[in-house]
Amino acid sequence: MCSHSLEVGIVLCTTLLVAACEREMRNFDPVPEGAQVGGSSGAAMVSHYERNAHALATGKRLWTWYNCGGCHANGGGGASGPALMDAQWLYGWDAASIYQSIADGRANGMPAYRGRIPEDQLWQLAAYVRSLSGLAPQDGAPNRDDALLTRTPESFSDKQNPERAQPSAATGQR
Amino acid sequence: MTPTRFHLRCLKAVFLLGLAASIGVCAADRDGDWPMPARDFANTRYAPLADINTANVGTLRQASTFSTGVSRGHEAAPIVVGDTMYVVTPYPNIVYALDLSKPALPLRWKFEPKPDPFAQGVACCDVVNLGLAVADGKVFVNTLDNQTIALNASDGKELWRFRSADPRSGEPRTMAPLVVKGRVLIGNDGSAFGVRGWLIALDLASGKELWRAYSTGPDREVLIGPEYKPFYAKDRGTDLGVATWPQGAWKIGGGTVSGWLSFDPDLGLVYYGTANPAPWNAEQRPGDNKFTSGVFARDIATGRARWFYQVSPHDRFHYEATNENILVDLQLPGGTRRALLHPDRNGYLYVFDRLTGEVLSATPFVRITTSTGVDLRTGELRYAPEKLPRANIVVRGICPSSAGGKNWQPSAWSPATRLLYIPHQNLCQDEEVMATSFIAGTPYMGAIIKMKTGPGSGNRGRVTAWDPVAGRAAWTVDEDFPVWSGALATAGDLVFYGTMDGWFKAVDAKSGKLLWRFKTESGIVGQPVAYRGPDGKEYIAVLSGVGGWAGSIAFDDIDARDGSAAGGFAGAIGDLKLRTAKGGKLHVFALP
């Protein structure tokens, strides 16, 4: 019994360490040219951003830097732009749809950021937006704000069942 | 001629004369109209109609309704000229002309400007429209995507259209035009996006731009010349619209003209306030930041400034000065003064001499922690140093909040009671500012705010009847929610206003006692009006349909779990969601 417990302990510790590595890994290389959104490589890439604490923290920093909070409110509660922390999604809640909203904008008033910020940052922002409503894995999501706290932290977000909301057909309003 | 024929001719003559007389009388009966949102150039919102009065208002009942088909914040005033009522909705800014001669209010015509949907994203405070104006047989209306359109009032045909910026630059338009002396005066919105503010006069007949007065920049663009004579030394100087800003910051400096315009026909001066400087984070723009957060008096013919008073220099709290300027003559200790009453966002009720811009008094009408008073000798606002925001530091207990002691919602003046009826709020806030980059088309603010209820018994709103000569309130009525609707005063000694949870109320103008109320289907943020219908009866009309900066909480796409949502209102009135839903309806009331 005792003779095995050491090996078991080593294996357990190594497993834990390895599991935590991805969450903490910082990748400073640019996104490879031609990386596709769809397909298995795309899904892996999206998962990489969402599971990575550094990517989510960077997304949170960019959220402030690029004035996202000015329209969507500091914690994603919405103002002139819709709330991003609730379960209602006008254009889809998967990372690819959110990426598209940020990159190409939307007709009802979302500006387009493609060409103004690099590819990598578009994905970081999309991953962070998902974390606002608990859709990103919570162990990597940001914790208590350094700034004025206006909502419970992203890592505390209740996981909701996202659903598609329709803009009003007659007038195109939200 | 036989006696019968002579009598017939006499009768015909009498009949024709009578007809002519009655037409003449009808044409002159302007007392019964409401041709612009503020009713008159002095912005009194006072209807000289007394059929509905304190004795009988308890029997007031709904006579007609009309659904606008739109469900965002309905902030406009229904406009009545003759036997037609004109209503403009929030985005998409549909204009309805309703026939008042039938209780069913059938549609005479409808105009759909189809504004660019992108403009919805740059409207800081919901996609509202403060109203249209009717003059000279024409309807003048602004659309959210920066168009001013003139329509033929009888059939709704478009006469001309004036366009300014693409909304993608961050600029929308929500204010109500003022039509005076052959000119249509319009102002832009978008201080929250770093848009540089202006007031433009368009030619009424053609829609061509006659003059444009910017709120920042060199004197020749702000239309400051030798006739500019501000009362206080602090507002004097050359090219102040550049010198009081760091390098080039005036170009993205805000000061938009999104509020009310008033006009004195004797002096030929138009009065209005400019919005706050951009960004909200004041550290990025050291200096007084002229000519933002102040009141201008300009010559209507040329646009040149006669005087300017900066109400909140180097504003740190988003205390824009765009609130209404009500022109009344007051009996003050020194004699009769041609005064201007201005309830400002910073919480003071200013009484100006409208000839010179002198501040005769500035008295708090709400709790104020951001300043300790106005020095009447120098005109300076004395800020409280412990409440000044500094980057990355949280400041708590800022009163009034950035929505102001009072926001856009206009007050009404009764020449009978000599009181100013102010619908407003009782809110404070916590705030943190931080650096912000100017990225065209995105908000240029650098501030996080979370509002909360102000001091008192938990009321978040109030209606104050203010005596500007005595410098204090005659009475106040507390309301649960901010009173975001306009006020209406009538000769029947009544004051009408609406609450955000849908109650349309009539109170006694002398005491504030509630005399009548009616529950509408959605919160009221519109401007109530009183008019005389074609049948000679007095009617009261108001638009219901909650929204606006405060009311957007009620919409599905705001999550009040974030206290900074809806521009900070979620922290204070998140429960509005439980008390009302969105809507959009015209209500007309009359005595039975």
Next chain:
Amino acid sequence: MGGLHDVQMPAGPQAAFLFELWIAMLVVCVVVFLAVMAALAAGIRRASPATDRAAPDLAPHPRIESRLRRLVGCALAASTVLLFALLVASFMTDRAIARLPLRDAVHIDLIGHQFWWEARYAPGDPALTFTTANELHVPVGQPVLLTLRSDDVIHSFWVPSLHGKKDLIPGRESTFAFRADKAGVYRGQCAEFCGYQHAHMTLYVIAEEPARYDEWAHGQRQPAVAPANDQQRRGLDLVVRTTCSMCHAIAGTMAQGRRAPDLTHLASRLTLGAGVVANDGKALADWIANAQKTKPGVNMPPHALPREDLAAITAYLGALR
């Protein structure tokens, strides 16, 4: 990149006081150390050799012991006196450092970021204010009053030849003053671990004669020089229209970002990346293309730019004296 970075070569009064205190402490400690070592050696030499058979001598020796008692007592007294002396010296040094006269001080808001320094001169005066990064020019003989703030985590300001350390703590403001009495280039660095590139967060303080300083400040107040040729015009257009202006500001243009170093007079600075590389064309191009190669972990992302675009941007920024 050069620059004096030596506590033992003070160039200002505060560093001089600190250096004096340092010497005092060094002398005292050396003396004490030598005395202790001597006592130890004496003790070792004097001990009688122990043998297995002889029992330890436990009998009292009043003459020797009272001498020893006196010796220990004296040493104790001397230590206490010396410690107190050091305490007083330290207190007086602190007082002297804090008493720098501040008349006509140059006001600078110094804001720490990961991993660069933002300096806003004359922050309250719209006519005189300007912003630069990673390099402070100060007039010789005039006090400089810094207001220290941080945008993200705790940093620490330390220019050893001019003063001691003071932290930049987020959510707080503190003031710090110094004076450079000799012209020269003084190197400082962040002295509180602040992240991945803490070790490469250099700050240069360049002390110049007042006339030259005024000239420099005047130049910094001017808007950016206009592009001189088509390539530079193309560079300016790219800077404003694409990614650069999202974070950087260039006065006089529509690039008004506030999250990254001000580039209005980029070419007048000695280094890039807060002291990581010298400021020349090749380094600038490499930095723009992929700053992560030079300084991994900075907030500046890599850019996959076509060659002509990169050349245009580099040409424009490289001309911003």
